[in-house]
Amino acid sequence: MDRKIFFKDPENLKMEIEKLISFEEKDNLLRLKKQLEGKETGKPLLKYSRVLSCSYAKSSTETEMARGASVQNTRSPHAIGDSTSIQ
Amino acid sequence: MTLPLRDLLEIKDISYGEFPEISDLNPRFKPESKKVKATLDIQLPKDPSRADLSSIIHQLMKLLPTLEKHQCGESLFDNLISGKKGPLPATHSTVCSCHSDKITDMAHLMEHMIIDLQSNITGMDSCSGITCGYKNPPNRFDMFVECKDQTVGLFSVLFTTDVFARLLERGNITRRYHYLIDLAKYLYRNPTKRNSASLATVTDHIAKEMDLRKNYVGALIQRLKDLGFFDSRQI
Numbered sequence: 001m002d003r004k005i006f007f008k009d010p011e012n013l014k015m016e017i018e019k020l021i022s023f024e025e026k027d028n029l030l031r032l033k034k035q036l037e038g039k040e041t042g043k044p045l046l047k048y049s050r051v052l053s054c055s056y057a058k059s060s061t062e063t064e065m066a067r068g069a070s071v072q073n074t075r076s077p078h079a080i081g082d083s084t085s086i087q
Numbered sequence: 088m089t090l091p092l093r094d095l096l097e098i099k100d101i102s103y104g105e106f107p108e109i110s111d112l113n114p115r116f117k118p119e120s121k122k123v124k125a126t127l128d129i130q131l132p133k134d135p136s137r138a139d140l141s142s143i144i145h146q147l148m149k150l151l152p153t154l155e156k157h158q159c160g161e162s163l164f165d166n167l168i169s170g171k172k173g174p175l176p177a178t179h180s181t182v183c184s185c186h187s188d189k190i191t192d193m194a195h196l197m198e199h200m201i202i203d204l205q206s207n208i209t210g211m212d213s214c215s216g217i218t219c220g221y222k223n224p225p226n227r228f229d230m231f232v233e234c235k236d237q238t239v240g241l242f243s244v245l246f247t248t249d250v251f252a253r254l255l256e257r258g259n260i261t262r263r264y265h266y267l268i269d270l271a272k273y274l275y276r277n278p279t280k281r282n283s284a285s286l287a288t289v290t291d292h293i294a295k296e297m298d299l300r301k302n303y304v305g306a307l308i309q310r311l312k313d314l315g316f317f318d319s320r321q322i
Contacts, residue, residue, distance in 0.1 A: 035111045043108035048219040052195045053113035054159045055201050057213035
């Protein structure tokens with residue numbers, strides 16, 4: 001499943017959250033609701049109807065490979081994913 | 088009638104900042120991290136074969152193999168839809184078959200590409216982002232991606248848009264795109280050569296290092312310029 005928020009009825013989001021989630025997740029989601037409503041930042045995000053998120057974190061192996069990578073490898077397309085800046 | 092390409096992908100705005108209002112929308116955002124924000128309007132081509140996501144992902148994986156290692160999905164958010172807590176997908180390749188909103192998938196995939204480009208060019212150990220779809224117009228998206236270097240952030244947005252435009256128009260990516268990424272990485276690692284004043288004098292050297300013709304390297308450098316890679320303006 002993708003990470004996706006639907007809030008067709010933002011006014012009732014709190015009620016929906018209450019129905020859907022377990023107790024330990026409630027705080028996080030209520031914080032999220034506050035953010036969507038912009039209560040803390042003054043910038044509501046209710047202009048959005050869906051939000052998807054993603055991340056990429058290099059594994060320690062990838063990081064080591066990147067640090068050892070040579071610029072001579074840059075021509076290979078297979079090196080693109082495995083190499084990064086030499087730090 | 089097929090829409091001209093410029094009407095399929097339109098960058099409305101690119102900016103840079105912390106954007107605290109969205110920081111909680113991805114728990115993996117680093118505290119107070121700077122981000123590049125791109126606002127983009129997307130339309131799908133009339134020919135559905137041009138918007139085939141499987142084919143697009145296949146092409147992108149060849150260009151940026153680490154896309155497969157990206158993580159999408161948080162059970163926290165799934166709960167809002169299904170009420171169930173599911174496992175995180177192992178890789179990005181599982182993501183785009185999960186829902187039917189093609190334009191949103193396209194925007195999300197573009198965000199992944201911006202993440203991957205920045206990670207590979209600047210060597211960020213981790214990079215996170217979000218794609219926010221507007222209620223109105225429904226084909227407009229704000230993408231927020233953590234950004235270590237403004238110029239690379241700008242380049243990553245423009246390059247990604249260029250690649251997707253190419254994919255929607257022609258359905259394939261040429262070797263030149265591979266070389267452009269290689270050259271961008273090379274120049275980022277060698278900041279003295281990234282200086283426009285010294286570029287002319289180092290083209291020979293770069294051509295030798297990349298085993299390419301000097302004229303071809305010159306054309307690649309010009310394309311990087313067009314895509315904002317040497318743009319020192321603040322966005």
